[in-house]
Amino acid sequence: MIRMICCAGLCASLPYLADNSLAATVFRCEDSQGRLTYTHLGCPDDNSQSLQRAYNPTPGTGKATPMARDSPKALKSDTQPREVVVVGRKLDGCGDRLTSSERRQAIIRQQIRGGMTRGDVESAFGKPDKITRVDGDTRYHYADTKGNRRQVTLDEAGCVKEKGKR
Structure with missing residues (x-):
């Protein structure tokens, strides 16, 4: 009998314990x-x-919170689209004369263009066979197995000089 009373008392107090948890x-x-x-x-x-x-x-108990509704004013846009401004852009140090796609195409085709960096030249041709320095300019000398020679001139900043501006 005592066991039954204790069990009934415990069962009656469970809703209060759940609420306090x-x-x-x-x-x-x-x-x-x-x-x-x-x-x-x-x-x-x-x-x-x-x-x-x-x-x-706990999540999922109680009444759901309604989401905000768009006002008709917010749905209509009478303003002109704005120009996108890029805030964080990597500068190449050579005046950004080449776009990234122009740079990639030149490296793939093993072409040298003014505004490429020292790293771009080495990506296209590898390490130079010979390096010379004259009046602040650095010249990379390359030779292939057929006897063809190529020379690339870099300025003090490590940028390829354009042919007409030596």
């Missing part, structure tokens, strides 16, 4: 400068302390 009591600590801290461990001695009940329901 979603809430917690925490300490609300406020320091002399007005900053708030919430903690389970208590407040430092120089803070004012009060108990605060925090209710954190």
Whole structure:
């Protein structure tokens, strides 16, 4: 009989236990400068302390929050489209005279164009056979197995000089 009464009492208290499991009591600590801290461990001695009940329901319980609705004014756009501005762009250090696609095509075709970097030249032809330096310019010398020779002139910044501007 006692066992039955205990079981009935325990079953009757379960809804209250379930409701309290979603809430917690925490300490609300406020320091002399007005900053708030919430903690389970208590407040430092120089803070004012009060108990605060925090209710954190699990997701999916209760009524759903409706999404914001677009106003008819927001749906109509009478303004002209704006120009896209690129904020973070990598500069090549050679005046950005070539686009990335022009640069790639030149490297693939093993062509040298003014505005390419030292790295672009080495990507197209590899390490030079010989390097000479004259009046601040650096010259990369290449020779292939057929006896063809090629020379690429780089300025002080390591950029390919255009043929007419040596």
